[in-house]
Amino acid sequence: MREDLLHFIWKYKKLRLSDLRTSQGESLSIIDFGRHNHLAGPDFFNAQIDIGGQVWAGNVEMHLRSSDWYAHHHEQDTNYNNVILHVVWEDDGDVFRKDNSLIPTLELRKYIPLQLLQTYQSLFDRKNVHFINCEKDIGDFDDFLMKNWLERLYFERLESKAGFVFDLLKKSNNDWEQVLFTFLLKGFGLKINGAAFLSLGAALEFSIFRKQQDSIFQMESLLFGMAHLLEDDTVLDDYYVELKKEYAYQKRKYGLSDAGVQKPDFFKLRPPNFPTVRLSQLANLYAMHQSLFHKVISAISLEELYAIFNVKASAYWDSHYTFGKESRKKAKKLTSKFVDLLVINVILPLQFCYAKHRGVDINEQIIEVISEIKKEGNTVVSNFGKMGIAPLNAKESQALLQLYNGYCTQNKCLQCVVGTNLLR
Secondary structure, three states: OOHHHHHHHHHOOOOOOOOEEOOOOOEEEEEEOOEEOOOOOOOEEEEEEEEOOEEEEEEEEEEEEOOHHHHOOHHHOHHHOOEEEEEEEEOOOOOEOOOOOEOOEEEHHHHOOHHHHHHHHHHOOOOOOOOOOOOOOHHHOOHHHHHHHHHHHHHHHHHHHHHHHHHHHHHOOOOHHHHHHHHHHHHHHHHHHHHHHHHHHHHOOHHHHHOOOOOHHHHHHHHHHHOOOOOOOOOOOHHHHHHHHHHHHHHHHHOOOOOOOOOOOOOOOOHHHOHHHHHHHHHHHHHHOOOHHHHHHHOOOHHHHHHHOOOOOOHHHHOEEEOOEEOOOOOOOOOHHHHHHHHHHHHHHHHHHHHHHHOOOOHHHHHHHHHHOOOOOOHHHHHHHHOOOOOOOHHHHHHHHHHHHHHHOOOOHHHOHHHHHHHO
16 A cells, blocks of 8 residues: 555545544545645645534645654644644544644545455556556557657656756856757767766866867867876877877866866777767867857757758768777768757757746747657667557657656556556
């Protein structure tokens, strides 16, 4: 038994409503169940309950056991002074407010249909579950409801990323150019080097980087140097040596410190994703676009974004993947698949946050762009596909990731449209 089931039963009125009595023996009639509170404080606000012929207006608090009231120290919290009813699964003792007045208790287990409990137990019976709790039923879920739920989940995923973006904004003293620079670095690093590139963005002020925008070589020297990629004394080719000299000069000139920057990894990466190549591509991106933030924020179509990110690494990387070691394969320009990842994980979240910051609604524009991008391929998306929930595009694959990580793995079935409808 979980407390969220009590919330579900109360919110959707799944208890027997006639002949209710408090644990103290008084008659009880529910006039208004109240509004579900997902934040701190009592579980339901502004309820109206008739107890023993007296109508009370106030809040409702729920626990598995009455004694949880004291385990959570509610008797010491003034936010709970206006609780008019304590709804519990098991009443194991009287509960009093801070002023020592008794709070009426409703023991819910006496008024719940057996079928509801059996369905609930079946949903959380993981003996034969390989992926998610509802894997036997989700494939038959109503298509219309699922489509709407996935769209809500996609924006929920955007909201979850908004906290990171606004944290960057705060750290940069409201410098959106710095936010884009740092966020792009994280995106260019992908999963393996995302944290390392993020530490680079945190250590290098964009205002300094921007001063070098007329010279790709100078931008590369800053990025490579700050990332600890110019510290190998055994590499002697001219390009590397000149980069090293330039970085040493800029480091002295601007008083730069790379002490807090994590060195990126090459291990387990395909050569096109090597940090050397990705940082060169980023430098070339900024060399091409003097007002990159404005262009990225103003782009309203996937085609426009593809045009912005139509860049490649410098000529040196046509014959190298690492410094001092030639390769026959050329380091190609940013692929459409990589740009898709940037749009999904960096550009659209940034556009969403910038619009939110300005009080503008661009949700429809975001939906249009994300819906044009092909669905992502990963284990989670593949497993949903096997159950009949096959995403049509990146909007839906992103939504399924949010569903899996935010609900399925957390056993939050009663906060999920699929789970609540199975019980209802």
